Amino acid sequence: MLNKQLLIVGAGPAGLAAAIEAKKNGVKDVLLVDLNMKAGGQLMKQIHKFFGSKEHRAGVRGIDTGAAMLKEAEELGVEVWLKSTCVGFFDDKVACIEKGMEDGSKKIIYLKAETIIIATGGQENVVRFKGWTTPGVMGAGAAQTMINVNKVQPGQNIVMLGTGNVGLIVSYQLMQAGCNVVCLVEAAPGIGGYGVHASKISRAGVPIYTKHTIKEVKGNGPNGRVSEVTIVEIDPKFNPIEGTEKTFAADTVTLAAGLKPVSELVKLQDIELVFNGPFGGWVPTHNEKMETTCPGIYVAGDTTGVEEANTALEEGKVAGVSAAEALGAISAAEADKQRAEIWARLDGLRMGPFGEKRAIAKKEVMAKFPGVRA
Amino acid sequence: MKSYDIIVIGGGMMGTACAYYLTQEGLKVAIVERGDIAGGTVSHTDGYIGASEKQPGVDSMQGAASMKLYDEMRKTFDYDFEFSENENGDPIGFVYFCDSEFEFEKAKEQVAKNQALGIEQYAVDPYILQQLEPNCAKDLTGGMWVPKDGAVCPFRVAFGFVEEAKKTGLLDVYTRTEVLDIKQDPATKAVLGVVTDKGEFAAPKVVNAAGCWAPFIGAMVGLEVPIEPRFGQLTVSEKTGKITQNRLALEYGYYLTKFFQDGERPISPLVKAFNVCLNITSDVTGNTVVGGCRLFRGFSIKSEYKIMQAVAQRGIRYYPMLKDFNCIRAFAGIRPFCLDHLPIVSDVEEVPGFYMACGHEGDGITLGPITGKLISQYATGKPLEFELAPELAWARWHDKDIPAMKAREEENTKALKAVEEEVIRSLSK
Structure with missing residues (x-):
């Protein structure tokens, strides 16, 4: 031995x-x-x-x-x-x-x-929602590895869940890598990470939805890939509020949940x-x-x-x-x-x-x- | 203080089975468990059930009796415990491989004895063996086929007992609650209740269903319980598809080494050192699970890589195609080994109100139902359903010198360990 x-x-x-x-x-x-x-x-x-x-x-x-x-x-x-x-x-x-x-x-x-x-x-932690195993749903860290190490875009239109420093920094880097960040979604009432990172994203015109979570991801894209992401507002007890759903076209969801x-x-x-x-x-x-x-x-x-x-x-x-x-x-x-x-x-x-x-x-x-x- | 008709110590296979059958008798029951339900041996096992892996006589008969109860449970339980079955509704059987004339002769003897007891099993020649298990090695002497033995999901059986018992409204479950002492009447020694780290519970009856840990509970009422943890280890492969056709395939040496010293098998020093015997099944998930061994390692359940190597050797002996597959993990567990290979199921004359339901080495999943049923009959004074039950009773230990037996067992273990170390030394040269 x-x-x-x-x-x-x-x-x-x-x-x-x-x-x-x-x-x-x-x-x-x-x-x-x-x-x-x-x-x-x-x-x-x-x-x-x-x-x-x-x-x-x-x-x-x-x-x-x-x-x-x-x-x-x-x-x-x-x-x-x-x-x-x-x-x-x-x-x-x-x-x-x-x-x-x-x-x-x-x-x-x-x-x-x-x-x-x-x-x-x-x-990375995962977050479970309807459609969370659809191809195109990945960790924010995985997306970061793709752009910064492997030099490939994880997708074109990306919804980021989580606004801690990882969520904010990776969102900005995805934008730098030429991806379109559709929006950031955060369950807490406020942004989790440093304000300086969040401002960069806001200045670029990307909306950050606090008190929201992902309700469902649909996989009607090529090879069953993510095609649509529906987010919903949540009450202080994290229960979804009906009628507040918003749906975006997106092919990628990145999870920055710690x-x-x-x-x-x-x-x-x-x-x-x-x-x-x-x-x-x-x-x-x-x-x-x-x-x-x-x-x-x-x-x-x-x-x-x-x-x-x-x-x-x-x-x-x-x-x-x-x-x-x-x-x-x-x-x-x-x-x-x-x-x-x-x-x-x-x-x-x-x-x-x-x-x-x-x-x-x-x-x-x-x-x-x-x-x-x- | 909360009081119950009976307190069951241990939430494993025996504890949950006892709790279920006791509530069916209308008793108010508490399970007190140090960890979680199904958290000990039940969660480190394979879940095979049957009458074949037992010595003909009381042992195989209690297996057969328990299989009948499993049949009932399949019909009455709402809780699905994944009882294996083929298209006829029967559990799909076990196949044993004999690698020598000696083993084949022993198998034929066992078959004759069990057939006489009405247990269905057959000795098969190499041709039939190949029909039963087409992927097995081509040079085997013969085999044994047990068409009725099967498997269950062990966790689900334990959870099933708890869920079904709760329906009566008579069961309370205290997990993460450790029994520290058992209260007894100073004069009569009769049980009065238990002291736990979460408080005291009163009850005139207490069941020791603590498996490998039963000696600690026994000691609380002054009993020396002849049970020791016996280590086993299983290896899980990557996805293989269906390598085995039966629910379980084993080498006959598995049965032999369980009860007797094994000196007859043509095996490598590594396999011998770790007392490894093949048991193999291609699971519903598409992975193949290969085992096993019987060793004494105290309460450790850490996997050992040398055992994995020996298990791989043994697997390839009987299923040569296994050499092309990778192993993805291994896991180990301990079985409550009773010094005479029989479980202890009965009341205890010297401690009124104290019952034993422990020592089911490697057979607990099979024997849970019959044990639970017997304890419920002991506790209510009803006639015992299983006529050979007295052979399982605690009383058989009255005239035995348990400390001396334990010491002998310890000597044996030491000797085996020395052999093991010698083999390892010679292999590493």
């Missing part, structure tokens, strides 16, 4: 940062596994500039951050398996990986890792989970080392609660430093020093009206970590 010092599952911002940090701190043998064709995760489709201060890469586009990290990882000698999926996770830190081979075939490989970092990110942590791998171990609403569901509890209740198994990024790329990246660094410490590459004192610096930046990221909720959620998740290990 193959042996590795450190296995990292997921090559998004958290996984990449963890790999870089572990390598920098002297871990010799780092394997990074990702099921996509390219590493970088969500960063690779974030063509917008980040907010915040300079040390949080403000003003830099996600895609550039991703490219720089990839380059750094390569230069440091991180081994990367792409088109490879971790399909099993067993006792004694044995992982089963379906490795994508050069000739396009797949090969099952079992490997034993001394330490493991799970950074599998988040996945994300939830991808926790399948975490659930395959005896890792203690905590339910946390603001973080999107069941998440592993962990300590300040990002270590789970299974010693030697670490988590980072959206797997530990849905936040954003910068936070994921910093958490990845913590996990990378902790793995290096566990593997004996650096001393506990050195690891503590590095972690303190990263945590200070993480605290900075979890401030302000949007950040504070996340700070509280993180505290709740970490509070469940048992003080004494078995």
